[in-house]
Amino acid sequence: xxxxxxxxxxxxxxxxxxxxxxxxxxxxxxxxxxxxxxxxxxxxxxxxxxxxxxxxxxxxxxxxxxxxxxxxxxxxxxxxxxxxxxxxxxxxxxxxxxxxxxxxxxxxxxxxxxxxxxxxxxxxxxxxxxxxxxxxxxxxxxxxxxxxxxxxxxxxxxxxxxxxxxxxxxxxxxxxxxxxxxxxxxxxxxxxxxxxxxxxxxxxxxxxxxxxxxxxxxxxxxxxxxxxxxxxxxxxxxxxxxxxxxxxxxxxxxxxxxxxxxxxxxxxxxxxxxxxxxxxxxxxxxxxxxxxxxxxxxxxxxxxxxxxxxxxxxxxxxxxxxxxxxxxxxxxxxxxxxxxxxxxxxxxxxxxxxxxxxxxxxxxxxxxxxxxxxxxxxxxxxxxxxxxxxxxx
Numbered sequence: 001x002x003x004x005x006x007x008x009x010x011x012x013x014x015x016x017x018x019x020x021x022x023x024x025x026x027x028x029x030x031x032x033x034x035x036x037x038x039x040x041x042x043x044x045x046x047x048x049x050x051x052x053x054x055x056x057x058x059x060x061x062x063x064x065x066x067x068x069x070x071x072x073x074x075x076x077x078x079x080x081x082x083x084x085x086x087x088x089x090x091x092x093x094x095x096x097x098x099x100x101x102x103x104x105x106x107x108x109x110x111x112x113x114x115x116x117x118x119x120x121x122x123x124x125x126x127x128x129x130x131x132x133x134x135x136x137x138x139x140x141x142x143x144x145x146x147x148x149x150x151x152x153x154x155x156x157x158x159x160x161x162x163x164x165x166x167x168x169x170x171x172x173x174x175x176x177x178x179x180x181x182x183x184x185x186x187x188x189x190x191x192x193x194x195x196x197x198x199x200x201x202x203x204x205x206x207x208x209x210x211x212x213x214x215x216x217x218x219x220x221x222x223x224x225x226x227x228x229x230x231x232x233x234x235x236x237x238x239x240x241x242x243x244x245x246x247x248x249x250x251x252x253x254x255x256x257x258x259x260x261x262x263x264x265x266x267x268x269x270x271x272x273x274x275x276x277x278x279x280x281x282x283x284x285x286x287x288x289x290x291x292x293x294x295x296x297x298x299x300x301x302x303x304x305x306x307x308x309x310x311x312x313x314x315x316x317x318x319x320x321x322x323x324x325x326x327x328x329x330x331x332x333x334x335x336x337x338x339x340x341x342x343x344x345x346x347x348x349x350x351x352x353x354x355x356x357x358x359x360x361x362x363x364x365x366x367x368x369x370x371x372x373x374x375x376x377x378x379x380x381x382x383x384x385x386x387x388x389x390x391x392x393x
Contacts, residue, residue: 068189069097072111072136075193079184080120084134087118094250101142102236103243107213110136112249114202123197125180129264131200135211137162139192146190155187159218162194164201164249165225167208168232169265175212175220178268201249203264206256209249210234216242223318223334241318284386292385293348302363302381309378313366323364323376331364335374338366353385361385 070078072095077085087093093113100107116130126132139160141147148154162183163176175181176198183196201209212234214224224244226235236244295302313321316332324330331352338347347366355361361381368374 069108069110069138069191070188070193075110075136075138075186075188076134076195078188079186079195081195082120084113084119087113087115087134088136096247096250098247100245100247102245103215103241104142105215105243106140106142107243107245108138108140109211109247110138112136114200119197123180123182125199129180129199131202132197133164133199133201134195134197135162135164137194137196137211137213139194139213140190147187147192149187150185159216160194161212161214161217161219161221161224162196163212163220164198165210165212165220165234165246166201166204167210167234169207170229171212171220171225171227171234172222174265174268177219199264202251202255203257203261205251205253206258207232207261209251211247211249212245213247214240214242214244222336239319288386289351293351296346296348296365299345302383303379304382306378306380310375311377313374313376321366321374321376323366325378333366338374339368344368344370353381355381359384 071088072093073085073088076088088111090113092115093111095111096109097111098109112133112135114131114133116126116132118132118134123132139147148157163181164179165171166174176183176196179198179201181196181198183194185192185194187193212220212225214221214236217224224237224240224242225246226237228234234246236246292302308326311323313323315321320332320334321338322330322332333350338349345367347368352364353361361384363379363381364376365379366374366376
């Protein structure tokens with residue numbers, strides 16, 4: 001896949017603040033892996049010093065070995081980018097070596113470096129934005145069990161999202177995916193190391209930049225992090241069943257450039273807008289859906305409720321609601337994505353509308369009462385939607 005196509009896929013995933021559909025997620029995951037594999041083709045053999053360190057660790061007792069981590073320079077050198085490895089020892093590099101634990105994992109932020117022309121393997125985005133930020137992190141299990149080697153069939157089954165997030169900007173839109181990101185991974189002595197890169201974030205140093213890591217997904221998840229639109233703060237959710245941590249990147253505020261930052265954000269927005277192509281049918285659907293949601297909010301009739309479909313939902317271990325249909329099928333939704341905090345009544349978010357084969361269209365709606373009890377129901381719509389196929393807005 002060409003870089004232009006790859007970038008187009010990334011932009012498609014940012015069409016709304018909702019999380020991307022599974023099909024698009026899998027496509028992007030596949031492309032990320034391809035980029036990682038491409039970089040590994042250039043990986044050099046371990047240097048004598050690094051090989052000696054590995055042998056020394058292998059001979060050490062497991063408890064001691066688990067505590068030993070390689071430096072950012074050693075990891076980048078191992079991945080085959082000598083030029084970037086040297087940059088991680090330059091005066092502009094920031095050595096951090098901070099560790100946080102969450103869920104089953106121990107995450108360490110080793111360091112970062114920003115600048116232009118730092119890597120032997122330039123990203124296509126550098127033709128437009130020469131400045132790049134490179135970060136090295138490591139992931140280890142708290143119980144001491146080694147992370148799967150890259151040749152192990154289990155490798156990649158536990159997914160991780162690692163990305164800079166900018167304070168004050170919606171993290172669902174502005175993260176490593178939209179900022180021309182890529183990464184390479186390697187596993188040494190049971191510890192996974194990731195080198196990630198994206199457009200330079202130092203220009204946002206005055207705003208504040210986080211480094212977010214979460215397990216269970218390769219994309220930003222509102223289940224793992226909470227974003228306050230008023231304060232701009234981002235926080236890990238304590239009730240997230242996986243791991244979620246945030247590091248504050250110690251960027252030099254003197255390197256902030258509000259003018260460049262504003263121009264960069266505007267270019268991203270302009271690019272997204274220029275890639276939006278709405279057909280007449282899509283526009284008709286959008287208008288119809290806005291009217292449909294307004295009717296729900298205003299308590300207007302939208303159709304006939306199937307009485308036996310009105311059921312109280314159940315919950316899974318992560319706190320998601322489960323609504324089961326009469327035929328045994330079920331749908332799972334996050335309460336936070338359906339209802340605003342303290343909201344009572346019907347939800348007009350994440351509506352599922354299906355039908356057409358029998359000229360009957362149905363919608364699944366969720367309602368929360370004053371006691372917090374959520375019920376689901378199926379409504380046969382009075383009006384035929386403009387799209388004669390299943391659609392999940």
